[in-house]
Amino acid sequence: MSAKRQFRIWRGDESGGDLQDYMVEVNEGEVVLDVIHRLQATDAPDLACRWNCKAGKCGSCSMEINGKPRLGCMTRMSTFGDDETVTVTPLRTFPVIRDLVTDVSFNYEKARETPAFAPPADVAPGDYRMQQVDVERSQEFRKCIECFLCQTVCHVIRDHEENKQAFSGPRYFIRAAELDMHPLDARTDRKEYAQAEQGLGFCNITKCCTEVCPEHIKITDNGIIPMKERVVDRRYDPLVWLGSKIFRRGETPQTSVTTARQGSATPGSARGGVHSHAGGSHDSRAEAQAQSGVNWHREVPHPTAPAVDDRGKLPLTELTFDRAAAPSPFGDDVTFPLPPEHLNFAHPEQDNKH
Amino acid sequence: MTTTTRIERHHYDVVVIGAGGAGLRAAIEARLAGKKTAIISKSLFGKAHTVMAEGGAAAAMGNVNSRDNWQVHFRDTMRGGKFLNNFRMAELHAKESPQRIWELETYGALFDRTKDGKISQRNFGGHEYPRLAHVGDRTGLELIRTLQQKIVSLQQEDQREFGSYDARIRVFSETTITELLLDGDRVAGAFGYYRESGEFILFEAPAVVLATGGVGRSYKVTSNSWEYTGDGHALALRAGATLINMEFLQFHPTGMVWPPSVKGILVTESVRGDGGVLKNSEGKRFMFDYVPDVFRKQYAETEEEADRWYTDPDNNRRPPELLPRDEVARAINSEVKAGRGSPAGGVFLDIASRRSADEIRRRLPSMYHQFKELADVDITAEPMEVGPTCHYVMGGVEVDPDSGAAFGHVRGLFAAGEVSGGMHGSNRLGGNSLSDLLVFGKRAGGHAASYADGLTTRPKVAVHEVEAAVETALAPLQRDTGESPYTLQQDLQAVMGDLVGIIRREGELADALVRLAELRERVAKVSAAGGRRYNPGWHLALDLRNMLVVSECTAKAALERQESRGGHTREDYPAMEPKWRQVNLVCALDGDTVQLTRKPLPKMRPELIGLFDRAELAKYLTDEELADFDALVADAGEADNR
Structure with missing residues (x-):
């Protein structure tokens, strides 16, 4: 034959x-x-x-x-x-x-930049205890055979050499996700690191990486999206947002994706900035980006910690407040219904269109 | 002179050749000892053959059966190796492997877990208790990735401390070493080339750890990748070290024989551990006919008992499908020779009719996907066609058991993993390889570091040796009259597969030596077309001479050893011979001819031999040795009575 x-x-x-x-x-x-x-x-x-x-x-x-x-x-x-x-x-x-x-050395450089597993300080070798159900999520990503097909197919770098510096690619997003989900990893900033240093924000979830993965790792659904969602959760903490609305109004927001490569990998809450996906942002660039439809990798400002006093509380009393009633939790400048172009909503059929 | 002055030079304390499990573990240890360490990888970093190991890493942690301990593991290892193992290596291995596995968890490894959250352990051929730490059926990948990531984390430490990732540990990927350079009898460095550019590279280093793996590419049907050309074996020989046990090759009993896209690829033993059975073309579960006397006590006699074992191992004996690999390989070979084989010349491995599709997919996920995708074979629906495939070489560099330092007349040379010999005796148990890599990788790396520390003067590389190495390396490119390296490799594979294969005969082995001598002439004149830049033909041409010299060692030793034991089966001497158990066959290089000598095995310490039953020892030991054993037991008895 x-x-x-x-x-x-x-x-x-x-x-x-x-x-x-x-x-x-x-x-x-x-x-x-x-x-x-x-x-x-x-x-x-x-x-x-x-x-x-x-x-x-x-x-x-x-x-x-x-x-x-x-x-x-x-x-x-x-x-x-x-x-x-x-x-x-x-x-x-x-x-x-x-x-x-x-020459696939790009991948090895990105691997070297990703912070390694941080063993728990007080657990001796042999005393690690983890449940199967808890290790399985990370195990899915550890199936990766580093063929770099997801890296080569990713359009963020496939035809954009200029993005390579700021973007680690799907392989290293799932490395970050794997460590984030590791039951005993001592670092707690894997998601923030992925956002700030690996360029997670560039990814707009076209799922090409998942499609080519020979190990059938659900790179996007199980790795990238949970990382993105939780980054958003944390940033979208209403209290954080409220505090910033009231006390830091008008301050120039900082962006995260383009932070300097050197330096701390932890975009701390100490950095100022206003965050909103819902239309309250004062970042005109982000606004403009939002106009052009769902754009996951637009530059998102950093969250701001509430300005608390010595007792760790908001310096806010009825007496010192300038309104007669509680403020809108969404900010005074947000009116309802929200303008549709400010919504970060991906219609299920959207991907089929292009 | 001009050729050598332009060669890229590096100075290291320890150079580790090979980036599989043993090499990476050795490099980690040398770097932790503060030595400037280089890792030479023939492939990309993280692609080493270790990723192919599926079953697991054997370590007597006792997580699943608390009766397991190092003594039981030691016993199983010696039994599996038919008592030809270097007992000290088997002892160190059994004692230290649990720590090496636990250590991996601190590097980030995620093994499968037991209900109480410990590392889960699975049954495997030849192991008395469930002992193999595993991650589904991709344990080798987990091991290599974990070690790779540990090295990255050490590099990150160095980046913080010295401002450079490569300050104390550097990986030279896609780099092949062709020659070790000596200063007198001391290792002075290593010479090789970058595969990508074809440029030469010279490492000056007082200590070299060989971790190059095995020799399987000399065989036609093999589970081994192209890298397995016996480089480390040959480098060691040429540097004045010795090889032992080269006649013992493990043919994994269940490699796929059909379709061709997966020919040689292993079907992990876990398929049998999880219920898979071997059947011949008549549908008979034939392994019950092949239980040798030495194993009669531990294996079930009826299908009913065997089937009960999967759920109740304490009260039933094991199914004979889980006999050591050499026994299963020989049984399959016999069935095929007797005309009861499958169409493609194997037998059927059936798990489809014994376990539900869901359970198969859950317990053997990568096995299922591998065959579905590579060959469009659904293992949950149809039996696999399997047969013996060349898998592992037990023989290798003769080393000091504690330090991994090579014997012979060379200093500063260490070996660990498959390239070293002795640990597995005449046959390796499944799962003992991954733990071997870790235990002896660590030891070799650590001892290489302290050897480098103990030197007062650094050995020097002689210019004329580098010139000679350059000349040898370039020769195939400069000739255009010789044969293609691919043709020569096929011819070598035919000789080894047909004449020095799983079943051996005196006449064929003698014939093989004649043909290998002819091949030697032809390999010396090989020519490679093309240039130096990433030229696989040239790379193969350079590997051929290593494959050839190692094949000669195997053929010579196989001819010499007139008995059948483990991975060496002689049709003309079918029985195991206690006298031969006392003998290691040692290969050395004299000029460029292989010299074979006999060397007595070291004598097992009393407390170790005391771990065995007399009845079991009687199968392996000579009468004199048994008398010694009896005297020992009598002494111990008296001591107890006093």
């Missing part, structure tokens, strides 16, 4: 290259990587291609097959039509070294 099949493989290096045609024997039950190995042993002995386990466990043989990021060892030839040409190209997001091999 073998037949000659048409392959087009990108050959070249950083100075350029092109697709070359090969006619190569394909047998029943083979995968694309088998065919590449046959090419190496016959027509193209110096064809560069990474691979290791050939079992979908190491994540080395990432390539783009007919334009889709995939693992060569997990793409069965039977998924193509009998006379379909199979086009194999290197990962587009990373610089080419040679043929199908790209």
